[in-house]
Amino acid sequence: MTQPRKQLWRGARISTMVDGWGLIERGAVLTDGEQITWVGAEADLPAGLQPQAEHHLDGALLTPGFVDAHTHLVYGGDRAAEFEQRLQGASYEDIARAGGGIRSTVAATRAARADDLFASGLRRAHTLRAGGVTTLEIKSGYGLEAAAEARCLRVARRVGRETGLTVKTTCLAAHALPPEFDGQPDAYIAAVCQWLPALHAEGLVDAVDAFCERIAFSPAQTRRVFEAAQALGLPVKLHAEQLSDQGGAALAAGFGALSCDHLEWLSADGIAAMQHAGTVAMLLPGAYYFLRETRLPPVQALRAAGVPIAIATDHNPGSSPVLSMPLMLNMACTLFRLTPLEAWLGATLNGARALGLHDRGQIAIGQRADFAVWDANHPRDLAYALGNPLAQAVISGGARIAP
Ligand code: DI6
Ligand code: FE
Numbered sequence: 001m002t003q004p005r006k007q008l009w010r011g012a013r014i015s016t017m018v019d020g021w022g023l024i025e026r027g028a029v030l031t032d033g034e035q036i037t038w039v040g041a042e043a044d045l046p047a048g049l050q051p052q053a054e055h056h057l058d059g060a061l062l063t064p065g066f067v068d069a070h071t072h073l074v075y076g077g078d079r080a081a082e083f084e085q086r087l088q089g090a091s092y093e094d095i096a097r098a099g100g101g102i103r104s105t106v107a108a109t110r111a112a113r114a115d116d117l118f119a120s121g122l123r124r125a126h127t128l129r130a131g132g133v134t135t136l137e138i139k140s141g142y143g144l145e146a147a148a149e150a151r152c153l154r155v156a157r158r159v160g161r162e163t164g165l166t167v168k169t170t171c172l173a174a175h176a177l178p179p180e181f182d183g184q185p186d187a188y189i190a191a192v193c194q195w196l197p198a199l200h201a202e203g204l205v206d207a208v209d210a211f212c213e214r215i216a217f218s219p220a221q222t223r224r225v226f227e228a229a230q231a232l233g234l235p236v237k238l239h240a241e242q243l244s245d246q247g248g249a250a251l252a253a254g255f256g257a258l259s260c261d262h263l264e265w266l267s268a269d270g271i272a273a274m275q276h277a278g279t280v281a282m283l284l285p286g287a288y289y290f291l292r293e294t295r296l297p298p299v300q301a302l303r304a305a306g307v308p309i310a311i312a313t314d315h316n317p318g319s320s321p322v323l324s325m326p327l328m329l330n331m332a333c334t335l336f337r338l339t340p341l342e343a344w345l346g347a348t349l350n351g352a353r354a355l356g357l358h359d360r361g362q363i364a365i366g367q368r369a370d371f372a373v374w375d376a377n378h379p380r381d382l383a384y385a386l387g388n389p390l391a392q393a394v395i396s397g398g399a400r401i402a403p
Helices: 080-087 092-097 102-111 114-130 146-163 185-201 219-231 248-254 268-277 285-290 299-305 325-334 340-347 349-354 380-384
Strands: 006-015 023-032 035-041 053-056 061-064 066-068 133-139 166-174 207-212 237-240 259-262 280-283 309-311 371-374 393-396 399-402
Touching (some): 066 340, 066 349, 080 092, 102 146, 114 133, 114 146, 114 399, 133 146, 133 349, 133 393, 146 185, 166 219, 185 219, 207 219, 207 248, 219 248, 237 248, 248 259, 268 299, 280 349, 285 325, 299 309, 309 325, 340 380
Parallel strands (some): 006 053, 006 061, 066 133, 133 166, 166 207, 207 237, 237 259, 259 280
Antiparallel strands (some): 061 371, 371 393, 393 399
């Protein structure tokens, strides 16, 4: 498919997400290849443009594509039985300690064929894409051995090639202790640190993550993973303060982390450290909801400190089997009391920052031509709609990738 270089997208209501909603009535966007080269009111379009293709959007809403900057999209099996157990009173931590939870997904992932992991990952990515996602982070963390981690990261890359989505991969080998290392978490962490150089050399790692928690790894173990990442020049991020306050956010901020994620138990010290480092606070309302958590992340304190807030699906089989960014907009507002604008910024611009990307998240000159077109009057309509609004069109780098 050869794509016309210069394209004009006209007749849209545009929300640029520059200085707030940045609404432009009867707006137009000009793209050249993968980039936006002009945005404004149609009435102000420069004369003599001669685009090679024109798209009339009939008053639809055009927004930046969503950046889903925290997912565990590639895995085998499901955890519906565990969901049932939790409804009968077992906690997420109880199940993990009893060898279920992440470990059961690890067993199913190791047993799966790569083609099957790819097929299920692709289906999930298609669903996210239909809901306006153009950039997607995918973590490993269900292989927990060198070959299985590499396999999942390769599948993630393949999902990116197949869907037209930008996929950023994160190595989360320090997600849980695999059974063969029972009682030897330090030995497992040493192994993870040894795997990183080869995974990186194969081009499979854009960032390194860990799960710093009572049921996972200690701050000292997390630090060793971060030191190994740092030695390779890789950025870090952290599952921090999800179930308890381990001081993980401050540790990660000390390594200049791109983001700290979950954060229900984040302390004032953690907030200060994140502010100092410019680390994004990644809030995950799907996991909060699905685990029926009651402790809210400290949204007001994050706001007051000026820490950028992002939101994402955290799609995974155990704590957040959700595949809709519009639904996350709604939950971020209803559960975490973000304003619709904060939720949108979290799902676009700040999500991009959480991946270290500065070329997307707004409709502006020089940004990537990544956008979604909606049957809506205003972006707040998508945060209001409690469901799974689908985009009329999803464009990545100037090319239509859905529907
Ligand atoms: N926190 C989470 O919410 C996911 N991973 C993590 O570290 C859950 C992963 C799972 O339960 O499979
Ligand atoms: Fe997660």
